Amino acid sequence: MRKAILRWYRNINFRQKVSLVCICAGLFPVLALGIFCYGQIQTLLINREKQAESETVEQAALVLQSRLDTYRNMISNIAWNDNIGQAVSRTYSNNFEMYLTYRDIVDPLFATVPLLNGDVLSETLYTSSNLNPHGDTVQTINEAKKMPWYSTAVHATKPTFYISRENQAAYLSCPIFSAYQKRKNYLSIKLDYNKVYSQLDTLFTHNFGVFLLDGNTVLYAYQDFGRKELMIPDGQIAARLKGDSLRQNYIGIRQELPSEGWSLYLIRPLNTVRNNTWPILLTVLLVVIGCTVMLHLLTHFLSFVIVRPLESLTRNMQSIERNGLFIDLPPSEFGQDEIGVLSRQFHTMVEKLQQLVNEVYKARTEKQEYEIKALQAQINPHFFYNSLSLINSKAILAGQDEISEMAQLLSAFYRTTLNRGNPEISVEDEWENTVSYIKIQEMMHSHSFQFEEKFDPSVSGYKMPNLILQPLVENSIVHGIDHRVVPGRGQLKISAELEDGKIRFVVEDNGCGISPAKLQNILTTESSGYGLQNIQRRIQLYFGKEFGLSFTSTVNEGTTVILRIPTRTALPNVDFFRQEFGNYQRITDP
Incomplete structure (x- = not known):
C-alpha cells in the first residue's frame, strides 16, 4: 500500500504535488484535533458503557446468588428435618409402616416445596433403607447412582448444584443429616433450568451476551447480537472469555459468585458505543472537507507561479526523450532560485552526456568488439574439427578405439561448446x-x-x-x-x-x-x-x-x-x- 501511494505521488504533476502538500500541511492540525476529540469522546462513551455493564452484572450476580441461596436453604430445611432423618434411618417390617411414612412425613413435606417455589420441578429422596420406592418421591440408593449429580454429591458435605447446559438440566443434591442415620441417603431437587437464569436474558433489550461459567464449564449462555459474526461458537466460549481476543470487538465485565465458585460474564459489542459517535465523526469530516476546499483555492494560484519554470524544464526533457540526446535545446533565461539552478544544471548535463557518448561509449563499444574478434581469432573451429577428424581416422586405422572415441567426444564437446558464438x-x-x-x-x-x-x-x-x-x-x-x-x-x-x-x-x-x-x-x-x-x-x-x-x-x-x-x-x-x-x-x- 505504501509503495502504491508513493508511486501515485511520483506520477502526478508538480502543481498537484504543491497543492497536495499545502493542503496536507493546513489540514493536519484540524485533522489531528478532530481525531483527538473523537478518540476522547469514544473513550468516554466506552468507560460509561463499562460502568453501566459493571453495575448491571453486579446486580444480576446478587439476584442470582440470592436465588441460589433460596434453593439451598429450601433443601437444607428438608435435609435437616428430624422426621425425614428418622424415616430413612429406621427398618420397616411391613408395607403399612411404609405407607404411614409416605402419608405423614414424606408426601406432606415434599408437596409444600413446589407451592412455595415455582422453580422446583420435582423432589426425590434416595435412601439405602428398606423403604420401597414411591413414585418420583422416594427411590433406592441404586437409582441415585445413575443420576449425573451423584459423583459430586457422594463427596459433598453440603448442598451441591449440578448444572448441564447441554441437557438443560439443573439439580440440587444434599446428603440427609440425622442423628439416627446409619446409611447414606440423599435428597435431590430438580429445578427448572430456564427459570433459574430467567433474569439473565433480560439485562438489556438487545445486543448483549451473558455467560455463567464454572471453571471452563459453561453453565449458561445467552447471546442476542444483531450480527451473526459476533456470535461466539459454543466450543470457544470459555477460551475466548478468559483470553484477550474479545477485547477487539466487545466490552466485557466479569463478576464472581464466590459462594459457588462461578463466574458471570456480560459482554456487549463495541459497535453499540461506536454507533453513537457517528454524528461527531460526520461533523469532523465536514469541517475537514470545508478546510480542504478553501486550501485548494488558496494554493491553486501559488502552485501556478512556482510550477511554470518546472514545466519548461519538463518540456525540454520530453523533447530529448522523443528526439534523442543529440538535439539542440532552446535557449532559456535561468533564475537564481533552486529551480533556475536545476534548469541550468540540466542543460550542462545534456552537453556533457553528448560529449561522453561520443568519446567514451563509442570507444568502449569498439574495444569490446576488438576483444571478441581477438578471442574468436584464437579459435579456428574449422582447423580444430579437421584435426580431430584426422586423429580419429588415424586411431581407427591403428585400431586404437579409445583414442578414436576420445577424438569423437572432443569433437562433439567443442562443437556444442563453441556453438558458433551463439549463447x-x-x-x-x-x-x-x-x-x-x-x-x-x-x-x-x-x-x-x-x-x-x-x-x-x-x-x-x-x-x-x-x-x-x-x-x-x-x-x-x-x-x-x-x-x-x-x-x-x-x-x-x-x-x-x-x-x-x-x-x-x-x-x-x-x-x-x-x-x-x-x-x-x-x-x-x-x-x-x-x-x-x-x-x-x-x-x-x-x-x-x-x-x-x-x-x-x-x-x-x-x-x-x-x-x-x-x-x-x-x-x-x-x-x-x-x-x-x-x-x-x-x-x-x-
Missing part, C-alpha cells in the same frame, strides 16, 4: 555436450567412477543458455569425486526432466561434500573464472530471481545440485548476453 542452445545439445565431457573424464580417470544419466525427451526442444550444465558436472568431478576419502567407487548421476512446467536438472555425486560454512556462501563467493556465481547470475538475468541453483551437501557423503529453468523456445536478451558473456572462459570454482 543460446537447445537442451538436447547442452545435454550432449555435458555427456561428452563426462565420458572424456571417465577415460581420463581410467573409469574410476560410475556414471548414470536420465534424460526426459520432452525437454529436448527447449532453449537454455550455453555452458550451464557442464560446469556443474565439472565441479562434481574435480572438487567432489576426485577428493573422495571414503572407500568405494565414485558415482555421478545427472538427470533432466519436467517438473511443474519447469525444466529440472539434477547433478548428484558421492564425493567429499561441502562444509556447511562454505555451502552457505557458495553462490556469493567470488571466483577467478567462470564459476557458480556466474552461472547463477546468467540464469537469473535471463529468467528471473525465482530460477537458478540450489545445493544440498553432506561432508564425506556427497553433493546434490539442482538447476531449475523455465520452458522456453527462445531466450530473451540474446544480443545482450552475447556481448556480456561472449568472451568468457570455463574455469571451475576453486
Whole structure:
C-alpha cells in the first residue's frame, strides 16, 4: 500500500504535488484535533458503557446468588428435618409402616416445596433403607447412582448444584443429616433450568451476551447480537472469555459468585458505543472537507507561479526523450532560485552526456568488439574439427578405439561448446555436450567412477543458455569425486526432466561434500573464472530471481545440485548476453 501511494505521488504533476502538500500541511492540525476529540469522546462513551455493564452484572450476580441461596436453604430445611432423618434411618417390617411414612412425613413435606417455589420441578429422596420406592418421591440408593449429580454429591458435605447446559438440566443434591442415620441417603431437587437464569436474558433489550461459567464449564449462555459474526461458537466460549481476543470487538465485565465458585460474564459489542459517535465523526469530516476546499483555492494560484519554470524544464526533457540526446535545446533565461539552478544544471548535463557518448561509449563499444574478434581469432573451429577428424581416422586405422572415441567426444564437446558464438542452445545439445565431457573424464580417470544419466525427451526442444550444465558436472568431478576419502567407487548421476512446467536438472555425486560454512556462501563467493556465481547470475538475468541453483551437501557423503529453468523456445536478451558473456572462459570454482 505504501509503495502504491508513493508511486501515485511520483506520477502526478508538480502543481498537484504543491497543492497536495499545502493542503496536507493546513489540514493536519484540524485533522489531528478532530481525531483527538473523537478518540476522547469514544473513550468516554466506552468507560460509561463499562460502568453501566459493571453495575448491571453486579446486580444480576446478587439476584442470582440470592436465588441460589433460596434453593439451598429450601433443601437444607428438608435435609435437616428430624422426621425425614428418622424415616430413612429406621427398618420397616411391613408395607403399612411404609405407607404411614409416605402419608405423614414424606408426601406432606415434599408437596409444600413446589407451592412455595415455582422453580422446583420435582423432589426425590434416595435412601439405602428398606423403604420401597414411591413414585418420583422416594427411590433406592441404586437409582441415585445413575443420576449425573451423584459423583459430586457422594463427596459433598453440603448442598451441591449440578448444572448441564447441554441437557438443560439443573439439580440440587444434599446428603440427609440425622442423628439416627446409619446409611447414606440423599435428597435431590430438580429445578427448572430456564427459570433459574430467567433474569439473565433480560439485562438489556438487545445486543448483549451473558455467560455463567464454572471453571471452563459453561453453565449458561445467552447471546442476542444483531450480527451473526459476533456470535461466539459454543466450543470457544470459555477460551475466548478468559483470553484477550474479545477485547477487539466487545466490552466485557466479569463478576464472581464466590459462594459457588462461578463466574458471570456480560459482554456487549463495541459497535453499540461506536454507533453513537457517528454524528461527531460526520461533523469532523465536514469541517475537514470545508478546510480542504478553501486550501485548494488558496494554493491553486501559488502552485501556478512556482510550477511554470518546472514545466519548461519538463518540456525540454520530453523533447530529448522523443528526439534523442543529440538535439539542440532552446535557449532559456535561468533564475537564481533552486529551480533556475536545476534548469541550468540540466542543460550542462545534456552537453556533457553528448560529449561522453561520443568519446567514451563509442570507444568502449569498439574495444569490446576488438576483444571478441581477438578471442574468436584464437579459435579456428574449422582447423580444430579437421584435426580431430584426422586423429580419429588415424586411431581407427591403428585400431586404437579409445583414442578414436576420445577424438569423437572432443569433437562433439567443442562443437556444442563453441556453438558458433551463439549463447543460446537447445537442451538436447547442452545435454550432449555435458555427456561428452563426462565420458572424456571417465577415460581420463581410467573409469574410476560410475556414471548414470536420465534424460526426459520432452525437454529436448527447449532453449537454455550455453555452458550451464557442464560446469556443474565439472565441479562434481574435480572438487567432489576426485577428493573422495571414503572407500568405494565414485558415482555421478545427472538427470533432466519436467517438473511443474519447469525444466529440472539434477547433478548428484558421492564425493567429499561441502562444509556447511562454505555451502552457505557458495553462490556469493567470488571466483577467478567462470564459476557458480556466474552461472547463477546468467540464469537469473535471463529468467528471473525465482530460477537458478540450489545445493544440498553432506561432508564425506556427497553433493546434490539442482538447476531449475523455465520452458522456453527462445531466450530473451540474446544480443545482450552475447556481448556480456561472449568472451568468457570455463574455469571451475576453486
